[in-house]
Amino acid sequence: DGGHGGEDEGCAREGVREKDINLDIAIQLQKKLSDIGYQVIMIREGDQYKAKEERVEMANEAGAHIYVSIHQNACDKPEVKGVETWYDGKDGSRDSKRLAQLIHQETLKSTGALSREVKDNAEFHVTGKTKMPACLIETGFLSNKEEREKLGTKEYQEKIVEGIVQGIEYYFYPxxxxxxxxxxxxxxxxxxxxxxxxxxxxxxxxxxxxxxxxxxxxxxxxxxxxxxxxxxxxxxxxxxxxxxxxxxxxxxxxxxxxxxxxxxxxxxxxxxxxxxxxxxxxxxxxxxxxxxxxxxxxxxxxxxxxxxxxxxxxxxxxxxxxxxxxxxxxxxxxxxxxxxxxxxxxxxxxxxxxxxxxxxxxxxxxxxxxxxxx
Ligand SMILES: [Zn+2]
CATH class of the missing domain: 3.20.20.370 (Glycoside hydrolase/deacetylase)
Structure with missing residues (x-):
């Protein structure tokens, strides 16, 4: 799930829009995962608006095994940067914590980015209403100049993708x-x-x-x-x-x-x-x-x-x-x-x-x- 899309741009700074970066990463992730044998269902493949309810329904109806949502962060303090990963800790049977931990940990390894927290109190629709293990990763801060510049490059996006793929691999093949x-x-x-x-x-x-x-x-x-x-x-x-x-x-x-x-x-x-x-x-x-x-x-x-x-x-x-x-x-x-x-x-x-x-x-x-x- 490349977050946002269409009229919903997500956050944006200096002309860099979250929805574009989310989609870029999601498309590369799809390619890489498909290459090694995973079946990937894309919530959106272009710049379309999708309601959160629709996203969840797509995943639940497909009987997906995991749900990974890609987002970018922003805040008022320009110095704040790093990776944050969220999951819904209320339903322990879904194994979302392990998925979130692995994707977080491996993305830090592949990017060298600063670790912010893995948080269990996600109140997002996509992490709460999906039936399968789910997490939402914010791969960087568009409000931080250094990260914003990196996030726009193919090389850095590839590193993020590499980390998420490795996290998913460990999830299924520990x-x-x-x-x-x-x-x-x-x-x-x-x-x-x-x-x-x-x-x-x-x-x-x-x-x-x-x-x-x-x-x-x-x-x-x-x-x-x-x-x-x-x-x-x-x-x-x-x-x-x-x-x-x-x-x-x-x-x-x-x-x-x-x-x-x-x-x-x-x-x-x-x-x-x-x-x-x-x-x-x-x-x-x-x-x-x-x-x-x-x-x-x-x-x-x-x-x-x-x-x-x-x-x-x-x-x-x-x-x-x-x-x-x-x-x-x-x-x-x-x-x-x-x-x-x-x-x-x-x-x-x-x-x-x-x-x-x-x-x-x-x-x-x-x-x-x-x-x-x-
Ligand atoms: Zn977002």
Whole structure:
């Protein structure tokens, strides 16, 4: 939807009219999306007036999968500039937030423009009355000289289009993230983490410590009841001896297996090593994986470590680090700890950082992910 059109010019400054720029971008967007296989329905293909009701009706009747409205901004202060993206936060089932976040984020990347907000209180007809996920992006300020000049050029419009296309691509074809929580269950944090995951409708994987399962049976059962996957980290809380030989490991694992089975009724299929003890024992690690694989268990590596067990790092730092380490990876197994109190407190915000990822659970049906440590 290239906003405005016909008698409705939108905003204008120094002869640059919003309706023209919106249409230019929409036409390029249509071409680019069609080239890579999307079916695009244009609300207007020329300088026509379309009422907002008509726009919404077109999208709803076509059964469109997403609705993207393109606009330009203006205000009284000439220094104000940047990209703003809006969605209607009232209907959480429509997934408009993720669409808005992705289009916003990718357009910032492709243009280098200043980020203004992603706003959930859009009162626009096109974001509120459409039935599909919808957002409205204001790609710049015509009242800002620098942006107005850029917005009129083909090169800059192409950058905007590139960003919107990438956002749409991530929306339909997200990368995969497996959230894993290691070394619990713990009284302080696991319950909180389960609440956040439930609210966000995300399933995760918990690699448990057998001794802790015995100590906190209700929490272990709740993990299973909420539909998350369970794996084994170790039986003993102090796992320093476990990795000295394959026999030591197997003995400990069997105890953990039994504890989880008796408490939760789940016969665990997958396991992970707590990284701390494995640094100097690559050989043992390989032998253990070999033996466990022969016994029908599946080992999963992680490739991004949250470092949440390091109390010295502040929350902002942890989130920033996670973002940097995750960036661009198609598959991420994120190692976090449900023994770290902070993790429960900012998990919500952490997940918000990754709209381009779909969160999945590890099960024995997922091919082993051996990614190499960072
Ligand atoms: Zn507008």
């Amino acid at each position: 990368n995969t993230m497996y959230l894993t929580f290691d070394r619990g269950p713990s009284v302080e944090s696991t319950n909180k983490i389960l609440d956040v995951l439930k609210e966000k409708k995300i399933k995760a994987t918990f690699f448990l410590v057998g001794e802790r399962v015995r100590q906190n049976p209700e929490i272990a059962r709740k993990i299973v009841a909420n539909g998350h996957t369970i794996g084994i980290s170790s039986f003993k809380e102090d796992d320093s001896e476990i990795y000295q030989s394959v026999d030591n490991y197997i003995e400990d694992f069997e105890e953990a297996y039994k504890a989880v089975l008796e408490v939760t009724g789940v016969g665990v299929k997958i396991f992970q090593f707590p990284q701390e003890n494995m640094d100097n024992s690559e050989k043992i690690r390989e032998l253990i994986i070999q033996e466990m694989t022969a016994r029908g268990f599946v080992y999963y590596d992680w490739n991004v470590k949250l470092k949440d067990e390091l109390i010295s790092e502040g929350v902002e730092e942890l989130i920033k680090n996670a973002k940097e380490r995750v960036m661009g990876k198609e598959k991420v197994v994120l190692l976090a700890h449900d023994t770290a109190y902070n993790t429960a407190l900012y998990l919500d915000r952490l997940i918000e950082q990754f709209p381009e990822y779909k969160m999945e659970v590890l099960t024995e049906d997922v091919d082993p992910i051996l990614l190499g440590k960072e």
